[in-house]
Amino acid sequence: MALTNIEKLIAKAVKDYNLIEEGDRILLGASGGKDSTVLAWALSRRKVWKNPNFTLEALRIAGDVPGGGMDAGGAEALKTQFDEWNIPLHTVHVSIMGSVKQGHSMNCYWCSTIRRSELIDYAIKNNFNKIALGHHLDDILTTLLMNMTKKGEIATMIPKLQYEKYPLTVIRPLALVLEQSIRDFVKSMGWKAGTCSCSYGADGERKLYQKKLDDLTNGKEDAKRLLFASMSNIRREYLIPNELVAKLG
């Protein structure tokens, strides 16, 4: 059973960023979408052939945003798929619509905040020490561009992040994998992966920034990898020192 290209990139990220350690109890956030599905499959294979030993389970947060999740058939199919890969799949039901505070409207940011908080809660209660998320290279770069142009800071979602508030580490084993590779792979495997078709996210900022990322890099892998590498190659001598930041307006 040869390693796929995606698995090689996962292996590289796991090694370089020390994502998986002996005895880890890893909870994977499973949305039914292509990213977390590919990640589940790859980690389940890795568990079979690779030391260190780790436990892998998955949690699906079933929300109530119209069009934002799977129907009963989709949930059933996901369960079957995860069973095949020997990944216990748990489900919690959450009212995301009901959690929106008065005067606020539903959006991707709020929905993912609620989901993340449920995932954290479940992980802590069930003694997991790591949460595996399906964010890929394009997500990391999109976040970088959003942070630079909307928050004025150079920061992103990193492959490994220890929460300050919780005894939990977030890992992103797909950090080096292009979104297009995931799309191609899902297609080649004939898997049906859901996409969130909730109307609240249709004009989401992240989608706009995915377009901006492709404009900036011409959608080319080499430019994306250089952009990723730039975050680790900060030439302080060719930047303006923090204490000299021009405060305008």
Added chain:
Amino acid sequence: MALTNIEKLIAKAVKDYNLIEEGDRILLGASGGKDSTVLAWALSRRKVWKNPNFTLEALRIAGDVPGGGMDAGGAEALKTQFDEWNIPLHTVHVSIMGSVKQGHSMNCYWCSTIRRSELIDYAIKNNFNKIALGHHLDDILTTLLMNMTKKGEIATMIPKLQYEKYPLTVIRPLALVLEQSIRDFVKSMGWKAGTCSCSYGADGERKLYQKKLDDLTNGKEDAKRLLFASMSNIRREYLIPNELVAKLG
């Protein structure tokens, strides 16, 4: 004589980055284009009303790239303009076409390298300690994006750079000024500023990246200022440490 908005931003850059000091002998690179022309005008005004005292002269590098410079009439008009502003304008003639090495073709990078080297040479020989260049905010951001996606590093042209090899400091007093403000200002003053219409630069990378910058920021000033600020706001904890850079391929 009220300060224009451009002069206020120049004053801010001069102060924040300590660009001009008592007794400075500043040589301005004058191409006849809008950027260096606006800078010359603003610095000549500043010289009149503002301490510290400094000397300001300008150098035009007249090249031989077809369409890449001014005709005799343009050069005459520039001289008249600089005379009005009491800026001594010197001219050196350089064969840029003749300097292209065999097997290489002319391009913007080579042309600007030759011009810069002449400017440095002239400054040293004539006892200047600073070179003022007309790069503006958009140039600085374009360079940042080019460095990130083509060289894999976070770096740009900074407002003040002390050369390692020469007793010279480069200053960029327009660092906080948007290109559009310069365009608008030149128009409002009725100045005729040349644009380089040399055919070698027509499809230049920098032009492509100016478009990418506008795609990324929607051409909006606030997004550009945040992008600029991000270079001084590097959140190391949300970046991948240098020693963990994934070396691919």
